[in-house]
Amino acid sequence: MPDPSKILKAGANRRKIKDHIVAYSFTAPNFIGFGVFTLIPLAFAFILAFYSWNGSPNQEMQFIAFDNFVKLMGDAKFWRALWNTVLYTLGTVPLTMAAALGLAILLNQKVRGRNFFRSVAFFPYVASLVAVAAVWNYLFSPTVGPINNLLHSITGLPFKPPAGGGMSLPRWAADPNPYVVMFTVVFFSVWKNMGYYMVIYLAGLQGISQDLYEAADIDGASKWQKFWKITLPQLSPTTFFVLMILVINSFKVYDIFINIFAGADNQLTDNSRVLVYQIYNTAFRDLKFGYSSAMAMVLFVIVLGITLIQFQGEKKFTA
Amino acid sequence: MKAKKLISLALGALMCVGAFTACGDSAAPTATPPAAATTEPASNATEPPAATVEPTPDAPEPVQLSWAVWDYDTTPYYKALTDAYSAIHPEVTFNPVDLGSQDYQNMLTTQLSGGADLDVITVKDIPGYANLVNQGFLEPLAGYISSAGIDPAAYGGTLEQITVDGEVYAIPFRSDHWVIFYNKALFDAAGVPYPTNDMTIAQYDELAAQVTSGDGESKVYGEHFHTWRSTRQLWAVLDGQNTIVQGAYEFMKPTYERILKLMDDGVAMDYATVKTTGLHYSAAFYNQQAAMLNMGSWFIPTQIDKVATGESLATEWGIVKYPHPEGVAAGTTLGTITSAGVNPASSKREAALDFVKFISGAEGALVLAGLGQFPAVKTDEVADTIASIDGFPTDDNSKEALKTTKVYLEMPLDKNSAAIETVLNEADDAIMTGSITVDEGIEQMNTGVQEILAQ
């Protein structure tokens, strides 16, 4: 009597093994390339977080256990950089998502010149950062920029703070107030990247079956109802993807800050210093590769935590 | 359950990785000179076959030197130098490795840390030099300098300024000093006398205020400060009482107050405007927006060239010596040196050393001077060569301005130069944008730099 079930089990096991081989064969081509060229050097960087090393093969790496992390606790520049990065992320993520979704829905309809508008929206993402950052800085220049000149003629506020104190026009990227500075860069970032996320949303919208909308029409659903009951839920895998990538990219922001704020010497100040800048400079200017790796590891752990939460959320919402 | 599984998996992965990098670690330290030879075969594969040609008994063995540079295509003197050298040593060819100027130091660190086959290394600035020395990426040259008969005195003191504990790791081949460029037409129009080779800073500012005129589009600023920190802070060290790396910066207060006032009064363009509009100093001068410009002598060949092509509208121009504080000799100025060294891991040490000697010596100097560049070896012949270039201002003052009395390095050497520079740059930007007051900025520099020096 027990025989048939055993045979079945053995067959199931064999099938299971075969399934695994098939699955691994799918992941292998990408994973091997990724593992060799990214994961290995990256693992090396993580191990470095427990060492003291000046980046030179001539110098022995010194194991110092958690010293780098202990030092991080009291590093005001690091915390300021982290705070700025968080602030930037909080500003960019919701605004970019809203703008990208809005644009995608707008440009998924049958409007005249749709191809043109889509390309135009994608343009800032494609354009060279060096070039567009230059024009933004120019437009927002505190005294000669067209934006402040327009504001000046509307409000009559002075360009420079009056001697006795009082209101003056914002100086945008060069403003003494860190929140104005952050607002300026968030605004630029949303402008630069919303086309990119719009494309992802557009691709996501194509995956929604028309049948659902037809069924809803038969039930007499309003546009609003269809948006909330069909479009948004159906888009949720896309939304989670956009959210996760946006959060990760915001935490990793570097190029935008360098191009908006830094002058000839690639220098950021307290108001604009972000995490990756701090990581890069700690390694290459201060020659503290171990300490820099410790910062990168903190960044990794933060993002990993946020990503895990998002994955849990995704499971809940898209199941 | 699940979390446990994840953790055990993660641990397993880490252990694998640990085992891997453990091998990597033991391999890394051995990548010093002796081991460099063993990595040669792999790298030879990417070199042209010329390098592997069998040596014939009479002809010297062909050598290809890899030279780390920046802006190779837009900077004519690299090729001029290698051509001049190859003319004497036909067996030596060059492979310029262009790492770009903007991120040169970081790119160079990456290349050298990764063991790239570079033979000759151009050192862009003092912070970069300090880092390369700290990392052991430059061959000590004191022994070679004396054995090869190089005269340290020919370098006008710059060689001493880059000496660390009695050892020197690179030889300067270019040495620029700061001068004042001025636009004669603007002075004539304002009826103001030209600047001279012996001005105090107060006289200079006075002159600047006089020549300032106009409004809006036709505004002419008396003087101009580029975005670099050096255009501001360095005025404060001209009296020789203080240095940029000393860790106490109260002495900079009068300088900052002076410059902020000039900007407030409209004698110089506001810092935020210069920075956000990306205005290049050359454009301010070409477009006759600035009557006087404090800038390095490297701008001379560019200005000559742009007058010739018609892009620079400042066709009547001249240079004079840098203004000096009261009681300091005229001709006291700031300098920037560019030097060259040899990678200790290079397998072509001899050839590399000889090339460094050539470009930093008298022969290299003439090649550079012929292109309007200032070589580190300063001879009368060099000054004459530059002054005789077609397009160089013909007045005597301009020629005289090429000579210096005392040159302070823009950034004196300290093993922490790079880190100190970061602190200074950040505080400077914050002061200039008004994010913090001058006093707060000085406080920020003091604490930041002292922290670095204490390590």
Place this chain on the structure above:
Amino acid sequence: MAGSPEYAPVGAPKKRFRVSTVLIYVMLIVMAVVMIVPFAWMLSSSLKLNKDVFSFPMEWIPSNPQWSNYIKIWQQIPLLRFIWNTLFLSVVVTFLQVLTSSFAAYAFAKLRFKGRDFLFLAYVATIAVPWQSYMVPQFAMMRSMGLNNTHLAIICLQAFTAFGVFMMRQFFRSVPDELCEAARIDGLSEYGIWARIMVPLSKPAMVTLVIFTFVTTWNDFLGPMIYLTDKNLKTVQIGLRMFISQYSAEYGLIMAASVVALIPVLALFLALQRYFVQGIATSGIKG
């Protein structure tokens, strides 16, 4: 911002339809202007002398257009060579990326195997590590493999990214599992399902990945900067930066070269965006 209420219009009663149509166009035109201003500035600057690029007040239509800028960029640097190199890299990287990512993504989205979630999480989380913190060990490794100064280095670097896998997995998940089950019952192998069902059904997603990968590779600067120091191998973005040197910057030429560099990417986008049309995916499912 460009928010949700305006979503409603299409198909609404006639009167509202009109008002909302006007609203949509107003919004689109405002958006287009905001997006196009920098491009106009680039175009305008590309016809100026360097010194006039940042001069103010700004001149939108150059009074003395420097058409020669568009000739100089080909003469001063080997731009054609750079474009060719970049094109080659972008095409190869894109091909490999789309192929391997969609392959791996299928396993992550539709197959069950040990360590799946962990592996996937590892993939995604590594995106967060900035490249700057591991470029030194990576360079050392690549160099010891003899890949320094080869295009292969950039291909290896760019072709296998976590991003591509993540994105494809997200889109594959929205394909109903029932389709795969049905195909399995019909005797299709997993490879067959990938080729005959997943790929055709995910065209918009694949197209998105094609565009993104192409643009990323095309605009990559730091990677080629480190790995391609041989002049014959360099790419467009390095070429652009060649006009910015230590003591001067030729902004007129940078803008001209930027305009030229933009054309292939915009052309690709225009050519591929016809795939962003509702119905392709659904018609596949029906069939």
